[in-house]
Amino acid sequence: MASTGKTKQTIRSVLLAPFWALQLFTGAKSFLDNPLIGSQRLNARGLHVTRVKLATSMAAWRRRRLASRVRPDWREAFDRDGFVAIQGVVPPAQFPGLREAILAYRAPAREMRQGDAITRRMAIDPAMLAAIPALRGLLERKDITALFHYVASFRTAPLHYIQTIVSDPAGQADPQENLHADTFHSSLKAWLFLNPVAADEGPFTYVPGSHRFTPERLAWEHSRSLPDPRMIDRLSARGSPRVSDQDLAAMKLGAPEALAVSGNTLVVADTVGFHARGLSVRAGERVEIWSYARRNPFLPWLGGDLFSLPGLAERRVNWIWAIRDRLEARIGQPWRSVGTRTAMDNGSKRNQP
Secondary structure, three states, X not given: OHHHHHHHHHHHHHXXXXXXHHHOOOOOXXXXXXXXXXXXXXXXXXXXXXXXXXXXXXHHHHHHHHHHHOOHHHHHHHHHHOEEEEEOOOOOOOHHHHHHHHHHOOEEEEEEEEOOEEEEEEEOOXXXXXXXXXXXXXHOOHHHHHHHHHHHOOOOOOEEEEEEEEEOOOOOOOHHHOOEOOOOOOOEEEEEEOOOEOOOEOOEEEOOOOOOOOHHHHHHHHHHOOOOHHHOOHHHHOXXXXXXXXXXXXXXXXXXXXXXXXOOEEEEEEOOOOEEEOOEOOOEEEEEEEEEEOOOOOOOOOOOOHHHOOOOHHHHHHHHHHHHHHOHHHHOOOOEEEEEEOOOOOOOOOOOO
């Protein structure tokens, strides 16, 4: 029986070897799921660091071609820190109406629990954009779009959601509260906060300058690629590395900065830098327009994303959810439908359509 199992494993490895090799030229990041990415022997010879260096060079090259369209002060802040915080991004006279319309809007919602936090998302889809024209106008603003493209390093339309973080400090630890990078290459996340967020209410936290791959960061990337991925924490092994204070000191990075913000503040960040959700000392809800974009880091072109076309871009979130629902048995589906909700419905309620 043991021999039969070993034979099946060998056959599987042979059949999957071309697929694993092709993944080296994509954003695939899991040291556990791909034995080439997680190979201690190959990484000792520089495989992981080579992928990091190439992805970093490609992102820099694309950004040089996108830079002229970005407001200089926004671009300078991002280049320096890895994130931009823009207060009053919506004209003050317009923000209360936009906020009220978003918070009152009812739509199908999904939730995922991680530790003591529930993340609730509603897709910003054609129905929501038709009901809230000011939201479409905001997401199509040329200055914001140019900034999103620059940080993502691609002319790609992000996925947009209304996101609510429901926190309960009395619960289990939230893994998002640990400083981490999302992956080994640049990607965009953005938060337009609809309510103020205090320093002790789970603020977005970022280590300024940690988006740059200095010699110290590259040395750290090399060292983290060497252990057996089965012997380290699962999130790091899956390609989203956690970082300690000692690691930050070794990389000559400063302390993380918690962004206490007023409502109507937009934060745009490259999540290859080290970031986290700050600690919350009380139960509460944080509501935001949340945007996300990540493409194959090795592509040389800026655009070419069919699904960024108008008419398709705003439908992607619902398509992604539907596909994962259908393939749940194979790939999992952490986002559970909780019926029709508003952004600030109490987390214990389940209002069905």
